[in-house]
Amino acid sequence: MKDQVKKHLKILQELGYEHIFVEKYSEDKEEKEKKLKEIDRQIQQCKKCDLYKNRKQAVLGEGNPNSPLMFIGEAPGGDEDKLGRPFVGRAGKLLTKLIEAAGHKREEFYITNICKCRPPNNRTPTPWEMEACFPYLEQQLQIIKPKVLCLLGATAARAFLKRNVAITKERGSIINWNDKLLYLTYHPAYVLRNPNAEITLFEDIKKAIELAIEK
Ligand code: URA
Ligand code: SF4
Secondary structure, three states, X not given: OHHHHHHHHHHHXXXXXXXXXXXXXXXXXXXXXXXXXXXXXHHHHOOOOHHHHHOOOOOOOEEOOOOOEEEEEOOOOHXXXXXXXXXXXXXXXXXXXXXXXXXXOHHHOEEEEOOOOOOHHHOOOOHHHHHHHHHHHHHHHHHHOOOEEEXXXXXXXXXXXXXXXXXXXXXXXXXXXXOEEEEEEOOHHHHHHOHHHHHHHHHXXXXXXXXXXXX
């Protein structure tokens, strides 16, 4: 890495550059962790929508605060609500398995949801609940600054695109959103019910990772 940088600088020097401006790429990890903890403190007390009534605890998300890629699901389920961590139930185990099959670890990335509290009986969050919770996700995006958002399932895609999404038709699409790329794919829970779709979800996860890392 160091040698590569040196080589690069040498080439710039030969091209006549005398000064280069190095932009600080990302804040200190600890600084980011501190800001994320503050959001966590807020969501644990949040009563902006009725989902607070049903939660054991709100689930902020977890992972690398410097990740170029964020996986975004719908809302915590029973296991997540109990453990306070995103994607740790059956769907989460599948997500973790596919990230590993792509040659990576889930800790390399950041994983979260549109809604931070578990809906009763794991129903889909309502548009209002998603809207109420979205500012917390926006704060997370401002802190973590990922390049690619891998949206797991139609609900997450709807929350960003503010329109209905037919995920079987639109999965695999890459959409510009602010200065980021949205990568639409299936929700792992859908794949648990439709095992034939596993290979597609795997390919999508691989592509989203490549897009985030090479960009
Ligand atoms: N399903 C989701 O959408 N999110 C989780 O965290 C777990 C299951
Ligand atoms: Fe607040 Fe979001 Fe929980 Fe609703 S789902 S109570 S907006 S943290």
